[in-house]
Amino acid sequence: MTAITRAEVAHLATLARLDLTETELDHYAQQLDVILQSVARVSEIASADIPATSHPLPLENVFRDDIARPCLDRAEVLAAAPAHEDDRFRVPRILDEELS
Amino acid sequence: MSTAMPETIPYDEALNLFEPVFGLEVHVEMGTNSKMFCSCPTAFGGEPNTQVCPVCLGLPGSMPVVNRTAVESTIRIGLALNCTIAEWCRFARKNYFYPDMPKDYQISQYDEPLCSNGYLDVTVATVEGPKVVRVEIERVHMEEDTGKLTHAGGATGRIHGADYSLVDYNRAGIPLIEIVTKPVAGAGHLVADVAKAYVAELRDLMRALGVSDVRMEEGSLRCDVNLSLNKPGSPMGTRSETKNVNSLRSVERAVRSEVERQSALLTAGGRVVQETRHFHEDIGRSTSGRSKEQAEDYRYFPEPDLVPIAPSPAWIDELRSTLPELPSAKRSRLEAEWGITPFELATVVNAGALDLVEETIEAGVESAAARKWWTGELLRTANDQGIELADLPVTPAHIARVEALVADGSLNDKLARQVFEGVIAGEGDVDEVITSRGLAVVSDDAALLAAIDEALVAQPDVAEKIRSGKVQAAGAIVGAVMKSTRGQADAAKVRALLLDRLGVTEA
Numbered sequence: 001m002t003a004i005t006r007a008e009v010a011h012l013a014t015l016a017r018l019d020l021t022e023t024e025l026d027h028y029a030q031q032l033d034v035i036l037q038s039v040a041r042v043s044e045i046a047s048a049d050i051p052a053t054s055h056p057l058p059l060e061n062v063f064r065d066d067i068a069r070p071c072l073d074r075a076e077v078l079a080a081a082p083a084h085e086d087d088r089f090r091v092p093r094i095l096d097e098e099l100s
Numbered sequence: 101m102s103t104a105m106p107e108t109i110p111y112d113e114a115l116n117l118f119e120p121v122f123g124l125e126v127h128v129e130m131g132t133n134s135k136m137f138c139s140c141p142t143a144f145g146g147e148p149n150t151q152v153c154p155v156c157l158g159l160p161g162s163m164p165v166v167n168r169t170a171v172e173s174t175i176r177i178g179l180a181l182n183c184t185i186a187e188w189c190r191f192a193r194k195n196y197f198y199p200d201m202p203k204d205y206q207i208s209q210y211d212e213p214l215c216s217n218g219y220l221d222v223t224v225a226t227v228e229g230p231k232v233v234r235v236e237i238e239r240v241h242m243e244e245d246t247g248k249l250t251h252a253g254g255a256t257g258r259i260h261g262a263d264y265s266l267v268d269y270n271r272a273g274i275p276l277i278e279i280v281t282k283p284v285a286g287a288g289h290l291v292a293d294v295a296k297a298y299v300a301e302l303r304d305l306m307r308a309l310g311v312s313d314v315r316m317e318e319g320s321l322r323c324d325v326n327l328s329l330n331k332p333g334s335p336m337g338t339r340s341e342t343k344n345v346n347s348l349r350s351v352e353r354a355v356r357s358e359v360e361r362q363s364a365l366l367t368a369g370g371r372v373v374q375e376t377r378h379f380h381e382d383i384g385r386s387t388s389g390r391s392k393e394q395a396e397d398y399r400y401f402p403e404p405d406l407v408p409i410a411p412s413p414a415w416i417d418e419l420r421s422t423l424p425e426l427p428s429a430k431r432s433r434l435e436a437e438w439g440i441t442p443f444e445l446a447t448v449v450n451a452g453a454l455d456l457v458e459e460t461i462e463a464g465v466e467s468a469a470a471r472k473w474w475t476g477e478l479l480r481t482a483n484d485q486g487i488e489l490a491d492l493p494v495t496p497a498h499i500a501r502v503e504a505l506v507a508d509g510s511l512n513d514k515l516a517r518q519v520f521e522g523v524i525a526g527e528g529d530v531d532e533v534i535t536s537r538g539l540a541v542v543s544d545d546a547a548l549l550a551a552i553d554e555a556l557v558a559q560p561d562v563a564e565k566i567r568s569g570k571v572q573a574a575g576a577i578v579g580a581v582m583k584s585t586r587g588q589a590d591a592a593k594v595r596a597l598l599l600d601r602l603g604v605t606e607a
Contacts, residue, residue, distance in 0.1 A: 015397060017197060054190060054402030060410040063168035066132050069139035074149050077157065087148040088250065088266035091199040 003036035004029065106364050111356050112289060114363030118329035120291040121283045121336050122355060126302055129245060129320040130170050130275035131312045136244045137164030137207060137406075138273055144318050148268035156244075156273035158203030163405050166191075170242060170275035171214070173311040175411060175419050177277060178215025178240050180305055180426055188410045189214050191242070191403040196396075199267050200246035208243035208278075210400040214409065215240035220305070221428060222297040223442070224290055230442050231290070235298045236282040247272040277311075283326075283336065291327075292355040299323060299351045304427040304449070316347050323351055325379075327358040329366060337362075338372040342386045344379045353384045434458070438467040451475045452489050456496060463500035473499050477517055481524060494523050501530040514587040515539045542589045545597065548581065551589075552598050555580035566602050574598055 009029040013020045020028065046052075074087065083090040109117070132142055138155035154162035178185050192210035218237035223230045248271050253263025279302065287294045303321060306312045314321045323346070328339035340362070345354045362372050377386040425433070434454075435445050438461070448457050453474040460470035474489060482489045502519055505511040511519065511534075522533030534540065542548060555577045556563040565573040574595055581594045599605065 011397070015195075015197070015399070054404060055407050057407070059407040060188075062165065062407050063171065064139070064165045066134050066167050066169035067139060068134040068141035071140050071151055071153050072157075074147070074152075077149060077152060085252075085266055088268050089149070089199070089202075091265050091267055093253075093262055093264050094199065094249075094251075 002033045003040060004032050106368070108357075108360035109363040109367060111292070111359055114329075114359050115289045115291070117331075117367065118337075118359075118363055119285065119332055120287060120355075120359055121285045121328050121330070121339070122287070122291055122295055123283045123326040123339075124281050124295060124298060124351075125324040125326070126279045126299060127245075127322045127324075128277045128279065128302075128306055128312050128314065130173050130277060131310070131320075132167055132169050132173070132275050134167060135273035136167050136170055136242070136275040138162075140270075140273065142274045144315075144320075146270050149270060151270040152272070156202075157269060158201070164207065164403075166406060166409070167275060171409060171411075172419055173275075173309070174214050174240060174242050174277055175416060176309055176423060177279070177306070177311060178218065179416070179420050180309060180423055181215070181218035181220055181237050181240060181279070183215035183218030183237060183240055185411055185416050186212060186214050186216070186409075188212075188408055190408045191406045192400045193403050194243075195399045199265065200249055201272060202247070202269060206244060206246065207403055207406070208400075209241035213239040213241035214411075220298065220301055222294065222301045223428070224293040224297045225443075226290065233284075233287065233290070233294050233297075235284055235294070238280045238282045240277060240279050243276050243278060245271050245274040245276045285336075291359065292352045295325065295355045296348055296352040300348055301427065303348075308424050308427050308430070310424075319346060322346050323354075325351065325354045325358070327355060327362070328372065329359065329362045337366070338374050340372060340375055340377050342377045342379050343389070346379075346381065350379060350381055350384070354379050354386060357385050430454075438471075440467065440471075444471070447471075447475055451479050453479065456489060460496035460499045463496045465496075465500050465503045469503050470496075470499065473520075477520065481520075492524060493526065494520055498523055498530050505530075505534075509590055509593075510541055511539070512541055512587065512590055514582075515541065518587075540588060542585050548585075548589060548594060548597055549601065551581045551584045552577065552594065552601055554584065556601075563602070566598075566604060569604060571599070571604060571606060 006025060006029040009032060010020070010025055013025070013028075078084040078087070078089070081089050129142075130136075134140060135142055135156055138153050140151045140153050140156055143151070155164055175185055189209065189212035191207050192212075193205040194208045194210070195205045197204060216237075216239045218240070220235050220237060221232050222235060223232050225231075247267050247269040250266045250268070251262035251264075252266055281298070284294065299321075303314045303316070306314045306321070312320055322344070325342045325345050326339045327342070328337040330337040340358060342354045342358060345351055358377075365372055373388075376389040378389045379386045431442070431445055431449070434440075435442060438445075448454055448471055451474065453471075456474050457467075457470045460474065461467055478492060478494055479489060482492050485492075498520070502511060502516045506513070506516055518537065518539055519530055519533050522528070522537055523530065527533050527536060558580065559576060562573050562576045566577070577598055578591055578594050581598075582589055582591055
């Protein structure tokens with residue numbers, strides 16, 4: 001039994017905007033399957049009394065005070081973008097990007 | 101689509117045929133000083149991309165830290181909405197590919213909202229009088245707002261046909277609270293009113309809590325309206341979700357237009373497509389957006405860069421103790437204290453005058469007079485100037501002073517209006533305006549009698565009528581005297597002097 005199907009990998013590739021060939025799909029589906037099965041072995045060790053965690057440190061309630069501080073320089077920020085116009089980031093047309 | 105079917109069925113007719121079910125998702129921008137996960141300021145209207153930092157720009161290596169005040173505000177909202185506050189909850193990443201978030205995900209909450217299972221009672225006006233409807237709350241959760249897109253190129257400025265888009269990330273990362281109702285059934289013909297009243301009540305609640313200024317025109321409160329119709333006795337129908345509903349009036353119009361559109365579709369034997377629709381404020385209607393037939397795949401997972409939130413009972417109690425009197429309780433109290441109807445109170449609330457009237461009454465002014473000034477003359481002036489009542493230079497103390505002078509006969513109503521004109525024009529406080537404009541009731545009997553005699557001579561026929569006992573004709577002479585004294589007389593006093601002069605008594 002595989003941990004991930006080829007169709008699922010194809011779906012993920014679409015969501016991540018990766019244009020994979022059929023050969024690449026086969027390749028990554030196999031690789032991901034190995035990775036997922038290896039990681040899944042952790043649950044063989046974890047018994048029912050060990051809850052799943054989403055963070056390596058047992059911390060709770062880490063907050064900062066609501067104080068505004070200086071921001072980055074706009075010219076510097078925009079200089080790092082591939083394109084900008086009118087002090088805004090310029091991005092490619094959006095609707096063609098929609099999933100069909 | 102067949103061209104033969106009617107596009108809409110009138111609202112009331114539609115609701116004779118179908119039962120509506122609605123649900124609302126309301127997003128409220130918090131009025132915090134800094135963003136949800138970073139220290140950038142949240143002020144509205146800043147120059148594009150000047151309120152950004154590595155965290156809200158999603159630069160590699162940056163780490164979010166939660167704003168304590170935003171969490172506290174969310175808990176207070178949850179408590180005010182009678183919700184259960186989670187003992188432990190986490191943030192989640194909502195992954196999507198859209199340039200309004202530079203990280204390609206939004207930090208939100210998914211299956212562990214901070215607040216859940218509450219309710220808000222709202223009052224709607226019906227022909228039988230006010231009716232209270234309970235709107236159940238599914239959840240209240242925290243997330244971050246997105247950046248603002250401007251679509252360039254193309255003819256319409258809309259996303260359709262745009263050549264490219266420009267992004268301002270000032271808004272990205274501003275604390276956003278999402279309040280989601282459970283499906284609300286049974287509202288019948290009142291469905292549009294209930295939806296609108298719910299949003300109005302939420303807005304008042306946010307203001308009372310002081311968690312947001314809720315300026316809908318600046319987008320600090322935004323709604324998505326879910327609506328479905330079903331035949332009586334049938335299961336719930338397929339719903340549409342109308343986004344971009346950003347004013348109270350639009351909430352009502354969005355519900356109405358969906359009722360009218362869906363009922364026509366269903367009556368013609370068609371079916372409602374589960375889709376996202378976009379509401380256009382300018383035309384008051386929505387147009388079809390993206391179909392939701394294929395479920396969105398946001399791949400939520402617990403946010404690994406943030407630790408869980410576990411509010412202690414002590415912290416929650418402390419926050420509960422900071423809750424102000426809630427708007428519905430306050431309205432009931434004021435109706436009783438001021439001896440007015442819910443309708444009269446609604447006039448005060450809609451004028452944005454509630455606090456001002458309350459303070460004016462506390463300053464010693466009668467409720468009727470306080471309401472008269474704020475919802476009459478002063479409201480007109482504020483509307484003319486396009487500002488809020490609270491931003492006028494007139495204060496409750498000014499009104500108290502003017503009313504005291506009216507009570508002791510130093511001013512009349514007309515002069516009082518001139519005093520406020522002067523105060524609004526920046527001529528000083530009440531007494532300064534009275535002095536500089538020379539506003540005072542003419543109380544010198546000799547001067548008034550001279551004016552009365554003059555008026556009697558000018559209108560001999562009226563004088564004769566009064567002498568013959570037609571006391572109601574006195575109004576014409578009083579009016580003439582008020583005119584000749586430029587309103588600076590006490591009309592009641594003029595009338596008394598006049599009748600005395602002519603030797604007649606009130607009938």
